[in-house]
Amino acid sequence: MLYAYQPNVMGLKLSKKEELELFSRGIGNIIPRIYNPNDRREQKQVVQLVKDLLSSFSNEYVVINGRRKLLPKFTSIIEKEISPEILCLVAKKKKGAPWVVVVCFQVPDEGTAIKLNRTFLKGDYYRIFVPLKSVGVNISTILKAGGFWVWDMELLNYLLELYRPGYIVVERD
Incomplete structure (x- = not known):
């Protein structure tokens, strides 16, 4: 690379x-x-990296795919395990709705994507899905229809480059 x-x-x-x-x-x-999705220790390292990334946001606009996105400053980040393959980070701000960042360690199937949409449909959340393995177009479309902003590897590494220089996440089969 x-x-x-x-x-x-x-x-x-x-x-x-x-x-x-x-x-x-x-x-x-x-x-x-x-990244090896089957190693629990590496899963924790990736989750910590995502938490550190979220913690380094500071109410500023970043251009992503030609559009400006506001990356807010978070006051707290709470971890909640949904299943062994899915972890949820709830990032709370001083004002406004919290961000729910769903980190998925394995490729989710369509049923899991629909279940995630139903789980986070109620409530005022800004929903982000971070798949650590490539997801297909169907799953990505299902999640986007449910209001999720899907952070693929390219976007995750772009944000890491901006906020955590020297770090990169690479998918391993």
Whole structure:
């Protein structure tokens, strides 16, 4: 992934040794953070990373997919386990409705997506779904119809790049 960036194309004339030195620090940051959905310890690390990310928001606008989104400052973040594969983070703000961030460790099926929509349909929540494995178009559509903002890996890593430099989450099969 790091080698997709080619410094020679950018006008930097680097030898192979210089390239390796340049990228070795980045590789060191990525390798330990490759996510294994079956490891409970790694699940906790990813949840902590998402909590830290939410904690670093500070009432500012960020451009995401060409649209401005307000990322508010949260006063508290509470963890609630829905099932072994799904964890819910309730992020409360000083004013306004809380954010409900649903972190899913496995690929949810359509029934699970519909159940999540029904669970969070009642109440004034800003709903976010963070799948740590790629979800299909059907599941994504079901969740979006229920009012969820789906944070795919690309968006999650974009936010991590902005707020938690040096961290990246990579899906592992």
